[in-house]
Amino acid sequence: MKNIFRSIVMAALIMVSACNDDLLNPIPRTTFSEAVVFDSPEKADQLLNGLYATLITGQFYGSRYMIYNDIRAEDFINRTTNGVTGLSTWQHTLVSTTNEVQNLWSVAYLLINRANIFMDGVEKNADKIGGQEKVQEYQAHARFLRGLAYFSLLQLYARPYADNNGNHPGLPLRIQPELDDTNNSLARSTVAEVYSQIINDLNFAEQNLNTTNGSALKNTTLAHKNTAIALKTRVYLAMGQYENVIVEADKIVSQSAPYSSGNGVPHMLQENISDVFTPPYTSTENIFSAPFTEMALPGTQNGLGSYYNPGPRGNGDYSLNMSNGIFTLSVFDPNQDARAEWMFENTSNGFIYLNKFPRGPQHLDYAPIIRYAEVLLNLSEALVRSGGDESRALSLLNSVRTRSNPSGAYTQFSSQNSFVEAILLERRLEFIGEGLRNFDLQRTLSTIPGKENIQPVPPSSPNYIWPISAVELLTNSQMTPNN
Template sequence: MVLFVIGIIACEKRLDEEVFSELAPSTLFTSEKGLSSVLNSSYAYAHRPGFQDSWAAYHLASMTTGEIWGQGGSIENLWLSEIDFTWDGNHDHIIAQWTIYFNSIRDANIVLDNLDNEEFSNEYKQLTEAEAHFLRGWDYSELYNLFGPVPLYKTSTDDPLLPRSSESEVQEFIEQELLAAIANLPVQAPAYGRASKGAAMAVLCKYYLNTKQWQNAADVAEDIQDLGVYELLPNYGNVFSIDNEGNNEILWALPKDATSPTASQAIDALVFPPDYPRPNPNNIVFAARTYLYDDFVNSFDENDTRRNYIITEYVSTTTGEIVPGLGDDRSFPYKIEFDPGAVGAAAGNDIPAIRYSDILLSRAEALNEISGPTQTAIDLINDVRTRAGISPLTLAGFTKETFREAILQERGWELFFEGKRREDMIRQDVFISNAVSRGKNAKDYHKLFPIPQVELDANPDLVQNPGY
């Protein structure tokens, strides 16, 4: 059997694809260039390659929370199971997430196992080791978020049929990987799409937040602020503009390329209907559509500029008539603009994984959980609200509980359709109760997804999450 390793060699700005296999020269693991191809393969998987890997993360995080809903096309049954809490271990989106992150971990382990080579420069070893640790930290934090404790593969020679590690072992490993990365990563990423010190700190901050390590989360968020590298852009829409990718609000992005079958994404192709006026005939859409609920759209302040990235009506290219969306739970999220360079449904818009506004709101939330409302926490939220053009909050009148609710609401407005809602609602213990209030048969065990059935079939030592 031939093992294919998709390598991405760094160019001036992006990572360009190059394919390697066992039939490649023997220098694959014994030269800096060869080993870099394996590192870039790990990045390629961590960036959620291809259509399904990109949109699966969005849908698992959003369809399950009532943030969005969808219908139409062959994907509708997958969406319905997410909306109705009827998913199981054969769900394609769940399988996709398990696969890509473990593939990334496999390649990062190969890199780490082959770095002890006297032919490699010390600078190369230090940077490459830090990047591999970052990738494992990111991958395992994502897996832990989705599935809870998973098997820990720390070397490329580990038995492939490992049982799940304990909760404490997985948590300790994620933390130590990201701390190791932070210690040796540069402030500026060595190439676009690769890790930086700020990216590793951001992943660690979100990991601490989601595991309710409030003081650690607050401290790392403050350290990110102190780097002096990141900022809120004056214009909210510029954060997502395809012409402004790599801007100073993005700490960790998943780069995409419309010309690459494995590096593009097709999220907009599952949002808009065929008669929506697309700016370029190359912007192909599928039969499925993604919608926002009226209650969410109407919850925005009338002056909130973030609402501008929701399409509440459009003029049909077929009939020439206005098609209303608001009033029928059919408004469209439009944070990801149509890519003028798209190749059919394949778009090259980068996916913002962690933004600076998320870090500010994370620090505010952590501070509130530590000591209740403070002026510092209020100011952090007001930085985000001021950019959105809405009135600031005042400290008076908030309790710890009401401020927690305000932060969760602010995160909903600021980060809608960015794949954050599920983790936010789980962290604040409203994920299940909110689903029940929507009439779903949601149970506590639904906070985690099931281990894919194909993995259980292949590994008798794996144990399924309770409830499935």
């Protein structure tokens, strides 16, 4: 029975991977027995491609994960009252049976288990796929993806690390391949324990991933050493471990402007912000992105542009909040800031929409997961909060800010708090629509602001985090709900 189940899982991996055939030269869609799934590097590549395809499904990093993390906060206004496109997330009225609560949990754990099965398979077939060094490279990709999946789940389904130093209930930590339902029942590890596993996964990934993947496309859509390092700066920022943010960021950020990575893929800011969000989406600022093509689209009612563009390019589910959203604040100067191009007025209803992902109705825009601009601002904030080099922190902040607003450079701040607030506002502006707003609010234990008739959500509220999926509560006897 277990062998039959494994074969089904492997076949599913291969079939999923067929949707992203631009990345790893997939073999034709078919069903393989367990005996031949790993009998060549080509088939192992196909399975690895399947892991990346699982990550970038519309329910996860193809769009919805980022969307949920933005619409929880105050910068977007719901216009369609469509329960399928995040209305309950926007309203903070989620329950365990809400679609997004169950679907996001399921796809993230699907990726985690597929990564575990893949790692086990390549280990057992080292002689067929190129030896132990190749095994470690494959496992590094899988562990990067597993670490990202666990990190993503923590941001919605668990209390922030800053609340009680990670001692609240986190997630069931599944790090072994599951071939049937024997081990469904597994208690939640603490938030701190899950973060420890994430760091272990990313450290392994950094050590064993390639320095470069050989092309701009693969450097943007597949993990390499610098991808793992960049993600670690985000993870340590979430944990409030600012010295570790600095250690990691210094691996890929030069000591002075113009900032760039001295090793591996030569990451740097693009001169014009528009170049980051136009084809081919493979600039050295785009550290890691979800790719889409005519043959591999994010799917119906998915795609960032589907939510943020009005018809005919999208469904217009969310317009920009022009009452108290980021584009109404003094940090943004519509006459000087190139990011004003992200604002688009729909003349049919007068609402202002986000024009950052305009390639609808198919939604061919790549979904940005990690950008070099984020690494620079992560480092800037860590330097300020840790009492580090404030002149360097100021330069890092201004490098992002003045790229779009040349006259907007900061010169000094009256306090550490005002410096941090300026960084947080710049992040809110720079990364709008990229899914970092909820992350920034929760890691700082800030109240989620209200909008229109939706009340603010303080950290003490049960609605500050998502409920646990009803399916998980039903099938895992040791799982506990979020109260």
